[in-house]
């Protein structure tokens with residue numbers, strides 16, 4: 001298998017502990033290395049960006065994902081303008097936030113999302129960063145890898161041990177392994 005190089009921008013939206021975030025991106029890099037994808041994560045802005053105020057829904061006391069993706073698209077376009085040297089261009093963008101997210105009333109808990117067909121993924125630590133530090137890192141890394149996987153052309157997988165399994169509970173997250181099933185591995189594309 002030929003190694004794929006992918007430059008992924010990282011942007012915290014709202015405060016995310018920097019040491020914790022470094023552990024996440026390091027673990028996600030390790031996971032992708034096992035499928036011959038060499039990810040180099042690059043911080044986009046030096047500071048976390050504010051959580052989009054208009055994302056907040058008072059009824060759910062959660063934040064809608066759309067404004068996060070709008071912000072992500074803006075950051076992607078900005079990076080393209082700013083970076084004249086095309087070798088520094090971002091291939092994808094990974095957004096991370098600590099606020100709870102929602103998409104619609106039918107999904108009570110949302111660990112994150114990937115904007116269909118776009119290179120942007122989003123994960124929230126609100127429902128995942130529970131338990132010991134190691135558990136939190138593993139849980140967030142697994143779901144981050146799933147949503148980043150969507151930007152590599154993967155879709156939901158029915159194998160409960162595969163990273164692309166659509167988890168709805170922490171038990172689901174803990175049940176899945178730190179690897180992709182053979183079918184998902186063969187479906188990865190840039």
Ligand SMILES: [Zn+2]
Pocket residue numbers: 157158159162163164165180181182183184185
């Ligand atoms: Zn799979």
